[in-house]
Amino acid sequence: MGQNPELxxxxxxxxxxxxxxxxxxxxxxRLAQVSVVSAAHFARSFRDAFGVPPHRxxxxxxxERATALLRDTDLAVTEVALQxxxxxxxxxxxxxxxxxxxxxGAFRARQRAIPHxxxxxxxxxxxxxxxxxxxxxxxxKRRKQGAG
Numbered sequence: 001m002g003q004n005p006e007l008x009x010x011x012x013x014x015x016x017x018x019x020x021x022x023x024x025x026x027x028x029x030r031l032a033q034v035s036v037v038s039a040a041h042f043a044r045s046f047r048d049a050f051g052v053p054p055h056r057x058x059x060x061x062x063x064e065r066a067t068a069l070l071r072d073t074d075l076a077v078t079e080v081a082l083q084x085x086x087x088x089x090x091x092x093x094x095x096x097x098x099x100x101x102x103x104x105g106a107f108r109a110r111q112r113a114i115p116h117x118x119x120x121x122x123x124x125x126x127x128x129x130x131x132x133x134x135x136x137x138x139x140x141k142r143r144k145q146g147a148g
Contacts, residue, residue: 003049010035011049014042015057022061023085028054062086063099063132068123070108077104099132 003011014034018026031054032042046054066084069075078089081104086092096104 003045007035007037007045008049010037011042011046014046014054015050018054018058019061022058022065023083025085026054026058059095059099060132063096064127066092066096066104067100067107068127070104071111077108080104 014031017034018031028039028043031046032039035042037045043054046057050057052060062084066080069080069083070077073080075083077093081089081092084092086095093103096107100107102110
């Protein structure tokens with residue numbers, strides 16, 4: 001069953017705000033205000049519309065931005081973490097490793113060792129190709145890896 005087009009427009013407005021400022025804090029209450037719906041309705045509707053909860057969507061955007069900064073700049077890992085909205089360097093490193101399979105420093109070293117012709121590939125294509133898979137919670141991934 002499809003969602004109300006007006007509600008979808010409001011959900012997209014909130015999603016666009018997260019995309020534009022993924023480094024900011026985006027609690028469900030704030031996103032619901034942007035969408036002009038209750039927090040519970042927003043969380044439920046966002047997941048139905050986009051397939052992931054709002055927090056997981058925000059994590060995806062932050063990790064995408066962090067991978068781009070690690071790959072394309074000489075910023076220190078700490079600065080990358082702060083610029084992408086992480087308040088704790090330890091949490092950034094743990095979540096980054098859980099999602100990408102390697103530490104931020106190892107990711108940067110591996111990316112720099114690979115010769116790239118990226119100047120010809122549009123940034124939107126690169127982001128889509130390197131988008132982390134957050135269909136399951138990070139803690140669920142850890143639990144599955146520990147059992148296997």
